[in-house]
Amino acid sequence: MSPRLLKKTLLRLGFWCLIGILLVYAVFPFYYAIVTSLKPSSALFQVSYWIDNPDFSNYAAVLNQASFLRAIGNSLVVALCVVTLALFLSLTAAYALGRVKFRGRGPVLMMVLGVSMFPQVAVLSGLFEVIRALGLYNTSWALILSYTIFTLPFTVWVLTTFMGQLPHELEEAAIMDGASPWVTLTRVLLPLLWPALVTTGLLAFIAAWNEFLFALTFTLTDSQRTVPVAIALISGGSPHELPWGLLMAASVLVTVPLVILVLIFQRRIVSGLTAGALKG
Amino acid sequence: MIKLKLDNVNKQLGGARILRDVSLEISAGEFVVFVGPSGCGKSTLLRLIAGLDSICGGDLLIDGRRVNDLEPRERGVGMVFQSYALYPHMSVYDNIGFGLKLAKTEKTSLRERVLKTAQILQLDKLLQRKPRELSGGQRQRVAMGRAMAREPDILLFDEPLSNLDASLRVQMRNEIARLHGRLGSTMIYVTHDQVEAMTLADKIVVLNGGRIEQVGSPRELYERPASRFVAGFLGSPRMNFLAAFLHAPGETSQVESLVLGRTTLPVDSSDLAANTQLSLGIRPEHLSLKAAQGTTGLVVSGVEYLGSETYVHLDTGQDEPMVCRCEVNAGWRIGDRVELQLDIDNLHVFDAHGTALKRRAIESLPAGVAPHPASAGVL
Ligand SMILES: Nc1ncnc2c1ncn2[C@@H]1O[C@H](COP(=O)(O)OP(=O)(O)OP(=O)(O)O)[C@@H](O)[C@H]1O
Ligand SMILES: [Mg+2]
Numbered sequence: 228m229s230p231r232l233l234k235k236t237l238l239r240l241g242f243w244c245l246i247g248i249l250l251v252y253a254v255f256p257f258y259y260a261i262v263t264s265l266k267p268s269s270a271l272f273q274v275s276y277w278i279d280n281p282d283f284s285n286y287a288a289v290l291n292q293a294s295f296l297r298a299i300g301n302s303l304v305v306a307l308c309v310v311t312l313a314l315f316l317s318l319t320a321a322y323a324l325g326r327v328k329f330r331g332r333g334p335v336l337m338m339v340l341g342v343s344m345f346p347q348v349a350v351l352s353g354l355f356e357v358i359r360a361l362g363l364y365n366t367s368w369a370l371i372l373s374y375t376i377f378t379l380p381f382t383v384w385v386l387t388t389f390m391g392q393l394p395h396e397l398e399e400a401a402i403m404d405g406a407s408p409w410v411t412l413t414r415v416l417l418p419l420l421w422p423a424l425v426t427t428g429l430l431a432f433i434a435a436w437n438e439f440l441f442a443l444t445f446t447l448t449d450s451q452r453t454v455p456v457a458i459a460l461i462s463g464g465s466p467h468e469l470p471w472g473l474l475m476a477a478s479v480l481v482t483v484p485l486v487i488l489v490l491i492f493q494r495r496i497v498s499g500l501t502a503g504a505l506k507g
Numbered sequence: 508m509i510k511l512k513l514d515n516v517n518k519q520l521g522g523a524r525i526l527r528d529v530s531l532e533i534s535a536g537e538f539v540v541f542v543g544p545s546g547c548g549k550s551t552l553l554r555l556i557a558g559l560d561s562i563c564g565g566d567l568l569i570d571g572r573r574v575n576d577l578e579p580r581e582r583g584v585g586m587v588f589q590s591y592a593l594y595p596h597m598s599v600y601d602n603i604g605f606g607l608k609l610a611k612t613e614k615t616s617l618r619e620r621v622l623k624t625a626q627i628l629q630l631d632k633l634l635q636r637k638p639r640e641l642s643g644g645q646r647q648r649v650a651m652g653r654a655m656a657r658e659p660d661i662l663l664f665d666e667p668l669s670n671l672d673a674s675l676r677v678q679m680r681n682e683i684a685r686l687h688g689r690l691g692s693t694m695i696y697v698t699h700d701q702v703e704a705m706t707l708a709d710k711i712v713v714l715n716g717g718r719i720e721q722v723g724s725p726r727e728l729y730e731r732p733a734s735r736f737v738a739g740f741l742g743s744p745r746m747n748f749l750a751a752f753l754h755a756p757g758e759t760s761q762v763e764s765l766v767l768g769r770t771t772l773p774v775d776s777s778d779l780a781a782n783t784q785l786s787l788g789i790r791p792e793h794l795s796l797k798a799a800q801g802t803t804g805l806v807v808s809g810v811e812y813l814g815s816e817t818y819v820h821l822d823t824g825q826d827e828p829m830v831c832r833c834e835v836n837a838g839w840r841i842g843d844r845v846e847l848q849l850d851i852d853n854l855h856v857f858d859a860h861g862t863a864l865k866r867r868a869i870e871s872l873p874a875g876v877a878p879h880p881a882s883a884g885v886l
Contacts, residue, residue: 396592399559404606404653405580414605418596 257482264475285476289461294449295477298457302481305367305453306435309374310428316375317382318424322412324383325390326398336387343380347440358445369445370453374438378431389423390416425492433485454481510535510570510693511556511661517564518551518717525551526717528565533695533710535660538687540704541697542740543714549697552714553663556695557586569661580610585654586663589670591646593638593653599625600634603652610657624652627689644675648682655690664696668703676700683707701743705729713737735861738788744818746855747794747829749787756781758867762856766805766823766847774856774864785864788855791818791832799844805829807843821845 265281266273289295323329324336354373363369393416401411417424439455446452452460458477463470511533518526526548533539541549554560556567558579567575574582593602601608604621612620625631628648638646647667654662667683668676680703687694687707698704704711705725713720713728713736720740721733732738738746751764753776760776763769764787776783796819799805808828809820812835819839820828831847833839856864 394590394592396588396590397594400586400588400592400594400653401605402559403557403579403584403586404657405578405609406605410609415594 260475260478263471264479266472268470268472285472286480289473289476289480292461294452295454295457295461297450298452298454299481301367301452302436302454305370305374306432308367308371309378309435310432312371312375313378313382313431314424314428317379317386317427318412318417318420320379320383321386321390322408322416325387336384339380339383343377343384347377351440351444354441355444364445365447365451367451370435370438370442373441373445374431374435378434382427382431385427386420386423389420393419429488429492432488436481436485508535509533510537511695512568512571513556513565514568515565516552516555516562516567518548518555518560519563520551524717526555529717529719530565531712531719531722533693535693536691538694538696538707538709539712540708540710541695541712541714542699542701542704543720544740545699547714548717549714550665553586553665553695553697556661557584557663558582559586580606582661583659584661584663585657585659587647587650587654587665587667589666591638591650591670593646593649595638598635598637599630599641599649599652602638602649603630603656606653606657620656620658624656627655627686628652643671644679647671647679651683651686659692661693661695662690664694666697666699669699676703680706701741705741711741713740715740731863731866732788732855733863735786735788735857735863738855738857738863742790744791744830744832746788746790748827749789749823749829750825751785751787751856753779753781753783753785756783760856760864762787765825766829767849770851772851772854772856773867775867776856776864779858784859786857788857789849789853791830793850793853794829794831795848796831796833796837796839796845797848799846802844804844804846807839807841807845810839810841819845821847 259276262276262278264285265278265283267282267284270282324332354376358364358369358372361372363372397415397419398411401415406415437455438453439459442453442456443459446456449457454477458474458481461470461473461477462468463473509532511531513529513531516526516529517524529552541552543549551560555562558574558577562575566573569582569584579586594605597605600621603624604617607617607620621634622631625634628651630645630648630652633641633645633649638649641649647670650667651662664683668679671679683694683696684707696703696707708725710722711725711728712722715736721728721737723731728737729741732741735748739748749764749766751762751767753760754763754769755761756776756779758775758777759771760774761769761771762785767787805821805823807819808822811818811820815835817833817835817837817839819831819833819837821831823829829847839845858864
């Protein structure tokens with residue numbers, strides 16, 4: 228074998244090894260969760276990496292808990308509301324920030340970016356006071372409000388960037404056609420922003436779906452909890468037992484909708500991401 | 508009838524004066540072309556008329572009504588953008604019909620109008636296509652259709668053909684001329700292309716640095732430029748300019764220049780003092796060459812062969828060589844010595860500020876430049 232061919236083979240080998248490592252690193256925890264969720268609790272501590280005879284008792288147990296189903300419902304409502312609200316607000320904000328020239332536009336954008344850098348913990352106590360004052364404590368609205376606050380800077384920033392890249396003449400053509408700003412936004416610009424909307428909407432959804440800290444702080448009763456908190460609060464028969472099987476089954480159940488969503492919108496997301504990358 | 512009138516229109520942007528005291532009258536059915544160097548304010552002027560930018564000073568009147576503060580849709584103007592700016596997600600039909608739909612046109616009449624517009628522009632077969640499935644020329648037509656659909660009295664074009672290749676440009680140029688004949692609407696057209704300007708225009712407006720330099724028919728502008736700028740801007744190759752000074756002012760002027768020596772020209776220079784700097788302008792086609800004897804005359808410094816004609820460059824000792832348009836088989840070569848012969852009637856004289864001196868003889872243009880007949884509207 229010539230040295231050149233050898234080098235090429237080795238490089239290729241190294242490349243695939245790297246990919247393998249990355250793959251294991253990324254997928255293994257999730258895979259192991261699935262494996263664990265499919266074992267009866269008696270078999271929990273037998274280490275095995277394959278699914279031999281799947282046992283769905285954990286799933287049955289989780290789905291039989293009314294509070295868990297309730298939590299999924301809450302999470303769905305909260306996440307969908309957050310997405311709708313955030314997209315509506317950020318779309319209109321992005322139209323102003325990306326299309327209209329006004330004094331103080333730069334500072335506003337900088338402020339939006341600056342706000343998004345605060346860690347959650349830093350605003351937790353302040354936000355708690357606000358929510359108490361508004362009488363939203365232990366309601367889904369508390370979560371919707373706080374998640375929207377935290378998603379908006381990101382969605383506004385991304386949509387402003389996309390909006391700024393749409394050609395100006397398109398808007399002017401709409402004006403010549405007699406379109407009001409609202410019509411221009413909804414009938415001309417919005418259809419072109421779909422990929423960006425789907426991308427940011429999905430990311431906002433995932434963030435709201437997975438959020439833990441606010442959900443734990445702002446809700447009290449089972450009937451208002453969202454999924455991450457509900458999972459964390461699943462307890463076993465005794466204080467000293469962690470029902471791993473149940474936890475894993477619940478986690479898998481909660482992750483599957485996200486995976487399905489991503490798969491549905493995958494093509495849109497990709498085109499959204501490149502549409503932003505290729506132009507300008 | 509005056510369709511559109513600009514009265515001392517001014518435009519400022521960020522402290523810079525972009526248009527200064529622009530006054531212009533445009534008759535109904537006229538085809539007006541704005542030309543000028545890049546950055547002179549052509550697009551700005553067009554956008555002011557469209558209503559996309561606001562006017563800082565002066566009045567804009569359409570049909571005698573002041574429209575400064577009206578929305579674009581209330582002015583009865585349509586605009587075709589350089590980049591077409593078609594709505595990418597709408598079919599050709601929806602692109603053309605969008606404005607009508609927004610104007611709450613009734614459905615059957617909307618359909619009728621869109622189909623009629625499409626038919627005029629030969630887009631009938633493409634109505635269901637999206638813009639990305641069209642060729643450049645077809646997109647261009649859709650853009651025109653969109654501007655026409657609401658039947659505006661005034662159509663504005665901002666360099667509509669500059670994205671097309673040369674042969675398509677010629678084709679579309681002819682189509683626009685036909686369209687104008689057919690619709691009879693007033694059209695204002697911005698272009699960089701001299702051929703487009705000369706062939707399409709009833710009236711050319713030459714802009715320079717935000718000011719109107721001259722307004723007139725293509726022939727007037729070409730044959731009687733009012734300033735050195737207009738003279739140099741129109742025509743390709745450019746008019747030749749020679750430095751000269753006024754030897755004896757008067758109703759006919761005696762002028763002295765390096766190449767021509769002392770000549771008497773039929774222009775009125777009675778306002779000027781003797782020895783003022785002048786410049787003489789002569790177009791390449793008004794020069795003819797003759798072989799020179801011995802070491803007299805000018806040296807040929809370059810020959811450009813274009814197939815139908817040849818441009819001969821002559822070294823005059825100035826920065827720029829003089830260019831002479833010759834027949835292909837005249838046979839001049841680099842290094843030949845030639846004598847210039849020129850037609851005094853076609854010599855232009857400009858003073859130090861670039862203003863053309865008045866010709867003494869009464870200026871009358873040869874007949875035969877009738878404006879486009881504005882036939883009855885078909886749409
Ligand atoms: N927003 C702005 N702020 C300041 N100056 C501007 C602005 N927009 C345009 N200008 C200036 O206005 C002048 C006229 O611009 P305009 O676009 O009308 O030129 P134009 O004649 O259409 O040029 P071109 O032939 O290149 O299209 C230019 O000198 C340009 O620099
Ligand atoms: Mg322009």
